[in-house]
Amino acid sequence: MLHPDPFTVRALLGDEAAVARRAISGEIGVALPPLADHHVHGHLVDLAKVFLGGIAAVIDLGGDPAALFRAERAVPHIDYAGAFLTAPGGYPAGRAWAPPAIVREIGRSSGEGATGSAPTAVDEQADFGASVIKVALNADAGPVVDAHTLAAVVARAHERGLPVVAHAQGAGMTRLAVEAGVDALAHTPFTEAVDDALLRGALDRGQVWISTLAIHDGPALPRAVDNLRRFAAAGGRVLYGTDLGNGPQPLGVNAAEVRLLLAADLDGAAVIAALADPWPRAAVLHGVSTFVPGAPPASLAEVPDWLAGARVVPTEELVPDDQ
Numbered sequence: 177m178l179h180p181d182p183f184t185v186r187a188l189l190g191d192e193a194a195v196a197r198r199a200i201s202g203e204i205g206v207a208l209p210p211l212a213d214h215h216v217h218g219h220l221v222d223l224a225k226v227f228l229g230g231i232a233a234v235i236d237l238g239g240d241p242a243a244l245f246r247a248e249r250a251v252p253h254i255d256y257a258g259a260f261l262t263a264p265g266g267y268p269a270g271r272a273w274a275p276p277a278i279v280r281e282i283g284r285s286s287g288e289g290a291t292g293s294a295p296t297a298v299d300e301q302a303d304f305g306a307s308v309i310k311v312a313l314n315a316d317a318g319p320v321v322d323a324h325t326l327a328a329v330v331a332r333a334h335e336r337g338l339p340v341v342a343h344a345q346g347a348g349m350t351r352l353a354v355e356a357g358v359d360a361l362a363h364t365p366f367t368e369a370v371d372d373a374l375l376r377g378a379l380d381r382g383q384v385w386i387s388t389l390a391i392h393d394g395p396a397l398p399r400a401v402d403n404l405r406r407f408a409a410a411g412g413r414v415l416y417g418t419d420l421g422n423g424p425q426p427l428g429v430n431a432a433e434v435r436l437l438l439a440a441d442l443d444g445a446a447v448i449a450a451l452a453d454p455w456p457r458a459a460v461l462h463g464v465s466t467f468v469p470g471a472p473p474a475s476l477a478e479v480p481d482w483l484a485g486a487r488v489v490p491t492e493e494l495v496p497d498d499q
């Protein structure tokens with residue numbers, strides 16, 4: 177292998193990418209910040225294996241809060257939402273993949289000023305160590321909390337210092353999430369085209385979108401790609417996420433998801449930024465890096481398959497090799 181040119185690597189992948197050598201094996205490759213999958217379900221997959229595929233941190237967006245609280249969280253680093261908060265009988269209650277412990281139904285508020293059980297449900301997740309609160313707004317699959325109850329969730333979560341992430345699906349659900357001040361969407365909107373005014377509202381509120389493009393087929397896929405393209409082009413903060421556990425997926429960086437981020441016109445640096453974003457934490461993990469051994473990609477088209485060869489290594493094992 178020719179020695180990789182550090183300037184070419186940075187031009188393609190941004191300033192976070194550096195040519196490096198592993199101190200013990202001498203293996204040459206590209207060092208990246210620790211990469212994260214911002215949307216997984218750990219009860220459906222073996223999370224320990226994503227570490228072998230270059231993912232250093234995951235955010236579990238719907239699981240049993242007590243099990244997550246007890247889990248060994250060293251490798252990879254796990255942040256989690258705990259249970260899905262949803263309307264009584266709402267999605268995903270009753271789904272085969274959603275045991276009762278991962279769903280917390282919250283009562284509708286009964287009148288002005290009443291908030292039902294929303295604050296208590298938020299407190300339950302927070303007390304089990306959640307770093308984000310997940311709300312299901314799936315109007316295609318049952319009842320959905322009203323705006324008043326959703327506002328109570330957001331208010332209580334923010335009091336506890338936690339962002340709120342919503343699964344928005346069905347007519348009007350992206351608007352409901354944006355207008356309630358929901359901080360993140362668990363999926364790029366895929367059931368409707370987001371119009372410019374609503375997009376502007378999401379951007380003005382600093383909402384972040386987790387990509388999850390590769391789970392779609394049919395008309396939902398181009399709709400989601402187009403929504404993400406316009407969101408990113410307008411300066412929106414995109415987080416790489418796969419909804420790992422939803423259908424068969426590779427354990428590690430998913431080349432199909434990366435390919436679709438490129439289809440949404442993210443460049444190499446933006447793809448790395450979406451993968452390396454520390455959200456919902458404020459700072460990047462210490463002590464580990466993602467390392468992709470071998471020759472770096474020669475073009476954007478090579479980036480997805482190249483990234484699928486990533487692994488997680490101790491940062492102290494990497495020696496800069498920018499010569």
Ligand SMILES: [Zn+2]
Binds near residue numbers: 217
């Ligand atoms: Zn999910």
